[in-house]
Every structure is written in structure tokens, then in C-alpha cells.
Amino acid sequence: MELNKNMMQKTVLALVLLAVAALSAFVVSERVSAPEYHKASMEALEEKKITVMEMTAAVAASSIAVAAIPGDATTPLADQIAELGSYLMIAAGAVMLEKFLLAITGHAAFSLLIPAACVLGILGMFLSSGVLKRLALRLAVTGLAIFMVIPASLKVSSLIEEAFEVSQTIEEAEKAAGAVEEEAAEASGEEKGLSGWILGVGEKLNGAVDQAKKALGRFVDAVAVLIIINCVIPVLVLWFFLWLIKTAFSVDIHVPADRFLPGR
Structure with a gap:
């Protein structure tokens, strides 16, 4: 009697897991892969890309202008x-990588990892394998983690931008x-003519050098900010998720595995 009850529980749970796998692969995966689902995140990344490219153009123009000073x-x-x-350019590449990952992580998580976790969970039940059950849980958690990492990094970046007035730093760099x-x-004599340049050459050169130094300082601040919010923050968020997964599975998970996937 107890054996039949246990088999019935495993059968019911197996059907539930199959339903979850099918729902994940054929419904959720399609939804999270649709461009409309990530519209807000894509727009935020597009704004980041535009900001980086504008700053790149400003840096290039300033470098050429400073190099032209006699x-x-x-x-x-x-x-x-x-x-x-x-x-x-590293920051721009990081933004493009985030856009690429945002488009594929949802599909990979819900069409591959989550269904695979369900299948392994079913096999773990009927084969009474604790290893398969633990692997199923790890796959499921990993799938959810990689799906959440890019939106989470965008949220953290947004909070940092608001807290430290990143837009003001970038505007100051553009003004510089x-x-x-x-x-x-x-200083090059392009506005006042050659004679005017000869008369005020010392003053103009000193003023140009001072402005170049100020611009360099502003650019360093702006570039550092863009590197942090576009490169460092996503890496830290990814590291945090990996650390969270590692910490969660470094404890003994035999009890939760058996609780949700009976069969031992």
C-alpha cells in the first residue's frame, strides 16, 4: 500500500514536472524571447550605447583639436x-554584449535549462538518484539566475547613475x-587670423593648455563612470549570482531535494 502511494506521488509529480517543462519550453520561452518583453531594457541599453558613442566622438574631436595647437x-x-x-570602445562592446545576452538568455534558460532540470528531476525520482535530483535543482536555479542577471545589472546601474549623478559628469565632460x-x-589662429594669433600667442597657448588639462580630467571622470556602469557593474552582478548559487549549494541539500522530489 505504501509502495503504491509512493509510486502515485512520483507519477503525479512527474506529470507536474512534464507540464512545467512544456510550459517553460513552448510558452514562457516564446514570451521572454519576444522583443516586446525586453523593450524597456533594450531602450536603456540603446541609450547607454548612444552615450558611449557620443563620448567617444567628443574624445576623438578633442584629441585632434589639442594636437593641432602649435x-x-x-x-x-x-x-x-x-x-x-x-x-x-570596451564600454561600447560591453553594452553590445549585454544586448546580445539579453536576447538569448531567456530563451536558453526556459527552452533548455528549465526543461532539462525537469527531466532530470523525473529521472532522479524513478531511479532514486540523489545526484540527479541535486543536478536538477542546480540547473533550475542556474537557468533563473542567467535570465535575471542582465535586468538586475541594468537596475543596479540605474540606481548608481541616479545616486552619483552620472549624467552630470558626462555633461561636464562634453562641455569641456x-x-x-x-x-x-x-590658439591655432583659426578665428582671429594669423596676425591676431602672433600678438596673443603666449596667452592663447596657455589658455588652450589649461583647457586641455581640464578636459582631460573631465574625460577621465566620465570614462571611469562609463566603464563602471557598463563593465564593472554587470560583472559584479554576475559574480554575485554565481556566489549566491555556490553558497546555496555548498550546504547540504539532500533534505530539500528529497522533499520536493521524493523517491529515496
């Missing part, structure tokens, strides 16, 4: 400003870019 005093500054562009281009143009 003399060798501003050459190191121009080189340092130009070098910041490579870091911005405009100022250094104006100073560079004047």
Missing part, C-alpha cells in the same frame, strides 16, 4: 585624451570638449 606642449595631453577612446575645441581653434 608647439609640443599639448602633444602628451592629446595622446592621453586619444588613449581614453580605447576604454570607451566644446571648450577645449574653442580654445584650440583660437
Whole structure:
């Protein structure tokens, strides 16, 4: 009698898991893979990409303007400003990677990992295998984690942007870019003519160098901020999820595995 009851429980739970697997693969997967589902996140990532590309253009224009100033005093500054562009390309690549992962993680989690976890859970019940049950739980938790990691990182980035006024830092860098281009143009004699440049060469060069130094400082701040919110934060969020999974499964999970998937 007890054996029949146990078999009935396992059969019912197996049917439930099969239903969950089918629902995950054919309903949830389609929904979370639809562009409309990630519309807000995609728009946020698109705004990030535009910001990074605008900053990249500002850095490149400022570097060219500073390099055009007569003399060798501003050459190191121009080189340092130009070098910041490579870091911005890393940030742009990170944004594109987030967009790619956002589009595929939901499909991978709900069409592959969750159904696989259900199948392993069923096999674990009927084969009385604790290893399969634990593997099923790990697959399910991992699937949910990779589905949540990109939206979670976007949320954390948004909170940091609001708390530390990231947009203001970027605006200041863009204003500094405009100022250094104006100073560079004047120092090069493009606005007042060659005679006017000869008369005020010392003052104009000093002003251009000062603006270039200020612009470099602003650019460093803005680039650091963009690297943090686009590269560091997603990595930290991913690390947090991995640490959470590792911590959860470092404890003895024999009891929860047997509780939800009976059969031992």
C-alpha cells in the first residue's frame, strides 16, 4: 500500500514536472524571447550605447583639436585624451554584449535549462538518484539566475547613475570638449587670423593648455563612470549570482531535494 502511494506521488509529480517543462519550453520561452518583453531594457541599453558613442566622438574631436595647437606642449595631453577612446570602445562592446545576452538568455534558460532540470528531476525520482535530483535543482536555479542577471545589472546601474549623478559628469565632460575645441581653434589662429594669433600667442597657448588639462580630467571622470556602469557593474552582478548559487549549494541539500522530489 505504501509502495503504491509512493509510486502515485512520483507519477503525479512527474506529470507536474512534464507540464512545467512544456510550459517553460513552448510558452514562457516564446514570451521572454519576444522583443516586446525586453523593450524597456533594450531602450536603456540603446541609450547607454548612444552615450558611449557620443563620448567617444567628443574624445576623438578633442584629441585632434589639442594636437593641432602649435608647439609640443599639448602633444602628451592629446595622446592621453586619444588613449581614453580605447576604454570607451570596451564600454561600447560591453553594452553590445549585454544586448546580445539579453536576447538569448531567456530563451536558453526556459527552452533548455528549465526543461532539462525537469527531466532530470523525473529521472532522479524513478531511479532514486540523489545526484540527479541535486543536478536538477542546480540547473533550475542556474537557468533563473542567467535570465535575471542582465535586468538586475541594468537596475543596479540605474540606481548608481541616479545616486552619483552620472549624467552630470558626462555633461561636464562634453562641455569641456566644446571648450577645449574653442580654445584650440583660437590658439591655432583659426578665428582671429594669423596676425591676431602672433600678438596673443603666449596667452592663447596657455589658455588652450589649461583647457586641455581640464578636459582631460573631465574625460577621465566620465570614462571611469562609463566603464563602471557598463563593465564593472554587470560583472559584479554576475559574480554575485554565481556566489549566491555556490553558497546555496555548498550546504547540504539532500533534505530539500528529497522533499520536493521524493523517491529515496
